[in-house]
Amino acid sequence: MKILFFLIIYSSNILSNITFEELDYIRAISKNDSQSIIANGTNNCINYFEKKYSETKEKYQNNFICKFSKTRNRFYVYMLAVDKKSSSPLKEFCKEIIESWPELSDHMEIKFINNEREYLKGFFVDNLFNNKVLNFSKNLKRDELTINNEINNFILENRFNFSEDNLANNNMISYQKEKINRIYKKFISNTETDLDKIIKSQLNKIVRYKIFVNDTKKFKSFSCNWEPGKGLIPYVKIERFSEFENI
Numbered sequence: 001m002k003i004l005f006f007l008i009i010y011s012s013n014i015l016s017n018i019t020f021e022e023l024d025y026i027r028a029i030s031k032n033d034s035q036s037i038i039a040n041g042t043n044n045c046i047n048y049f050e051k052k053y054s055e056t057k058e059k060y061q062n063n064f065i066c067k068f069s070k071t072r073n074r075f076y077v078y079m080l081a082v083d084k085k086s087s088s089p090l091k092e093f094c095k096e097i098i099e100s101w102p103e104l105s106d107h108m109e110i111k112f113i114n115n116e117r118e119y120l121k122g123f124f125v126d127n128l129f130n131n132k133v134l135n136f137s138k139n140l141k142r143d144e145l146t147i148n149n150e151i152n153n154f155i156l157e158n159r160f161n162f163s164e165d166n167l168a169n170n171n172m173i174s175y176q177k178e179k180i181n182r183i184y185k186k187f188i189s190n191t192e193t194d195l196d197k198i199i200k201s202q203l204n205k206i207v208r209y210k211i212f213v214n215d216t217k218k219f220k221s222f223s224c225n226w227e228p229g230k231g232l233i234p235y236v237k238i239e240r241f242s243e244f245e246n247i
Contacts, residue, residue, distance in 0.1 A: 019073060020123070020202060025179060037123055038068050044122020045077065064101070066119070069247045075203065077104065077119070078210035080241055085216050094211050094224030094234045104209060105232060113204060113229040120207070123199050151177050204228045212241050 024037050045066030052063070067076045084093055098105045103119070106112040154176055162169045209226040211234075221241070224234035 020068075020206075021070065021073075022179075023198070041075070041120070041123035042066050042068050045075075045119045048119040049077075064104070071247050073206055075207050076210055076244075077207065078244075079212065081212040081214055081221070083214045083216055087217060090213065090215070090222060090224070090236055091234055094213065094236070095232050097211055098209065098224075098226065098232065098234075107207070107228045108209070108226050108230060108232050110229040110231075114200065120203055123203060147177070147180055150180065210244070212239070212244075 020038050020041075049064045049066065062079050062082055064077050064079050067078070068074075069076065079097070082097065084090065086093070098108075103117065106115065107117060151173060155173065158172075162172075207228055211224045213222045213224060215222060220238060222236055223239040223244070224236055226232070226234050
């Protein structure tokens with residue numbers, strides 16, 4: 001099974017919409033003691049802003065936090081929370097805050113969207129190399145045999161993990177096969193990319209910036225939201241942090 005996953009990662013035909021969860025699954029299969037891409041990326045981001053905050057705490061009364069939502073498949077860089085006491089427009093208020101953090105606000109400019117960002121550097125796959133390569137023929141029947149052989153290898157390698165409950169055993173095998181087939185369909189789609197491009201592409205798709213604002217004059221809570229490459233004017237919605245906290 002490891003051979004299958006190594007090829008999927010390094011093939012020039014891999015699809016750029018493979019998610020971080022699927023990359024984490026591949027990583028776990030290929031190297032059990034390697035770090036989770038999602039956990040490593042989140043921790044690196046949190047540590048970056050904690051260090052940034054400690055160096056600038058006299059200037060900033062608040063700080064950014066990082067969070068990955070599996071439910072929404074989003075990686076949030078967000079600030080909690082800012083009190084707005086003036087009557088200035090909310091969008092302008094949030095824009096001024098985000099502009100004071102140029103390493104974030106640059107990501108909203110399309111011309112800078114592909115620049116490296118220190119707080120996002122924790123997303124990587126470590127040590128996924130193998131000299132063996134499994135060739136797919138793109139002949140469905142032949143490739144189905146190949147996938148079935150890999151499932152048989154999975155059964156052999158995990159034979160001591162099976163119980164007397166045949167239904168549970170079959171469900172475990174079906175779950176593995178469904179995952180392989182889902183990734184295989186992406187593999188044969190002929191979209192060019194490599195691992196770095198996958199990660200960068202995914203980050204630009206799933207990163208969102210948020211600032212939660214307590215409007216003390218209106219007695220309401222709002223969030224300002226930005227998407228990479230979409231400009232500095234935020235999308236504003238009525239949202240409390242408690243509604244966002246458990247996603």
